[in-house]
Amino acid sequence: MASPKYIKKYVRQALKDAVLRSAVDNATQSTVEARQEIIDQIPHWEGLRQKCHAIKKEVIDHLDRYLEQFEDQCIQNGIQVHWAIDGREAQDIILGIAREHHVQKVVKSKSLTTEEIQLNQKLIENGIETLETDLGEYIIQLMGQIPSHLVIPALHLTRKQIAKLFHEKIGNPYTEDPTELLKVARKKLREKFLSADMGITGVNFALAETGTICVIENEANAHLTLSLPNIHVAVMGIEKLIPGQKDLSYFLNLLAPNATGQKSSTFINLIGGPSREKYGEGPKEVHIVLLDNGRSNLLKDPKMREILSCIRCGACLNVCPVYQQIGGHAYGWVYMGPIGINLIPQYLGKAVGRYAPYLCSLCKACFETCPVRINLPGHILQNRKDIVQSGHSQWVEKIGMSVWGFCAKHPLFYRFVTWFPGKLQKLLLKEKPFLVPGYTRERAFASFDSKGFRKQFHRYLHQQDSFSKRS
Numbered sequence: 001m002a003s004p005k006y007i008k009k010y011v012r013q014a015l016k017d018a019v020l021r022s023a024v025d026n027a028t029q030s031t032v033e034a035r036q037e038i039i040d041q042i043p044h045w046e047g048l049r050q051k052c053h054a055i056k057k058e059v060i061d062h063l064d065r066y067l068e069q070f071e072d073q074c075i076q077n078g079i080q081v082h083w084a085i086d087g088r089e090a091q092d093i094i095l096g097i098a099r100e101h102h103v104q105k106v107v108k109s110k111s112l113t114t115e116e117i118q119l120n121q122k123l124i125e126n127g128i129e130t131l132e133t134d135l136g137e138y139i140i141q142l143m144g145q146i147p148s149h150l151v152i153p154a155l156h157l158t159r160k161q162i163a164k165l166f167h168e169k170i171g172n173p174y175t176e177d178p179t180e181l182l183k184v185a186r187k188k189l190r191e192k193f194l195s196a197d198m199g200i201t202g203v204n205f206a207l208a209e210t211g212t213i214c215v216i217e218n219e220a221n222a223h224l225t226l227s228l229p230n231i232h233v234a235v236m237g238i239e240k241l242i243p244g245q246k247d248l249s250y251f252l253n254l255l256a257p258n259a260t261g262q263k264s265s266t267f268i269n270l271i272g273g274p275s276r277e278k279y280g281e282g283p284k285e286v287h288i289v290l291l292d293n294g295r296s297n298l299l300k301d302p303k304m305r306e307i308l309s310c311i312r313c314g315a316c317l318n319v320c321p322v323y324q325q326i327g328g329h330a331y332g333w334v335y336m337g338p339i340g341i342n343l344i345p346q347y348l349g350k351a352v353g354r355y356a357p358y359l360c361s362l363c364k365a366c367f368e369t370c371p372v373r374i375n376l377p378g379h380i381l382q383n384r385k386d387i388v389q390s391g392h393s394q395w396v397e398k399i400g401m402s403v404w405g406f407c408a409k410h411p412l413f414y415r416f417v418t419w420f421p422g423k424l425q426k427l428l429l430k431e432k433p434f435l436v437p438g439y440t441r442e443r444a445f446a447s448f449d450s451k452g453f454r455k456q457f458h459r460y461l462h463q464q465d466s467f468s469k470r471s
């Protein structure tokens with residue numbers, strides 16, 4: 001099982017994989033272009049971002065109240081509400097519902113929250129056939145992988161790789177034609193939808209005022225998952241709430257352009273309870289599992305809780321120069337990119353997640369892009385600070401920073417260490433740059449200036465002084 005503890009190893013592997021890098025680069029570039037094209041047509045884009053930021057802030061700051069309201073409304077609507085403190089409890093609740101109803105077959109629509117709690121493994125280990133029905137997620141399941149993007153799970157794969165996979169695992173004649181591949185998947189999935197006993201979905205938004213769950217998608221697989229089987233289980237992180245229907249309209253305008261570069265998502269499912277007798281179709285039971293799994297801890301931290309506003313649109317991944325080079329699997333968990341490196345140390349702890357916040361060049365492209373204006377670079381810096389203060393930084397960094405601290409407090413020593421490397425480079429290397437293991441394998445190390453920083457700075461101050469006297 002992958003873990004963010006081994007991020008360094010995964011990054012090295014990803015950087016060596018030219019096929020992966022080209023697939024990720026092509027996919028992210030085309031999504032970024034499509035997003036920009038749509039956004040240019042939407043008036044008051046900045047106003048919309050600010051509005052959604054304010055709505056999420058209000059909910060996150062008063063989450064207890066909104067959760068209680070949502071629970072009351074769900075119960076009134078006939079939805080059965082379950083609370084899960086962590087992934088294990090959520091797994092047990094869902095397995096319990098399945099056992100109670102003698103469920104043998106489950107269909108699922110794409111849900112990062114269920115990936116987070118490793119629900120598929122749990123159900124399969126307990127003898128329940130569990131099938132992902134979103135095309136990208138179906139491909140990933142066939143490959144035995146986890147998603148490599150928040151919205152486009154198979155973004156790292158080429159058409160050739162998918163054609164080979166289908167041919168080997170499903171047994172259809174080899175074809176690289178996307179329409180043919182789609183037909184193969186559709187035939188396979190339709191059979192499963194019709195025979196499934198339980199459907200499991202995630203939740204994009206939950207409306208506190210009405211106890212309504214909103215599931216957004218493009219393929220109608222979520223619609224079939226939540227409407228054909230007799231039991232529907234929705235799994236949601238407690239942060240997915242918004243106040244009501246009027247707020248939903250703002251988020252619908254934001255989500256599709258940022259997620260897939262579309263003006264609008266194709267299907268918006270609003271679930272307000274089990275099917276009513278007069279309609280004669282739809283699930284007889286609807287359950288909602290409200291998952292904490294580290295979110296309450298994040299909520300307690302006023303500096304970091306803004307991260308809970310994330311609507312998982314994936315836009316920050318597409319613009320991130322680090323993600324563009326390494327793809328999603330290198331992060332070692334289900335959340336990746338700028339939002340992932342903020343969530344990993346928060347949800348999995350600093351010991352496991354101590355490398356994650358360093359997968360960032362601090363270019364701030366994510367902050368400029370995020371539709372709910374989460375200050376991702378600010379939180380990345382805060383995460384780094386917390387990791388250092390909790391004693392989880394690397395020993396090289398600890399030694400380096402102690403030496404730097406000592407030099408900064410002792411001006412004579414500081415003068416020496418800023419003067420000496422330049423002289424050494426001149427004498428020993430004839431001005432050629434130093435070789436630093438690891439670092440100079442990919443790039444040249446900057447040359448030290450033999451004049452030293454202090455001399456240059458004094459010269460600069462002197463120039464400024466004479467300039468202001470003249471003028």
Ligand code: SF4
Pocket residue numbers: 150309310311312313314315316317339369370371372373374376
């Ligand atoms: S942090 Fe912002 S841009 Fe990134 S996935 Fe979340 S909402 Fe989208």
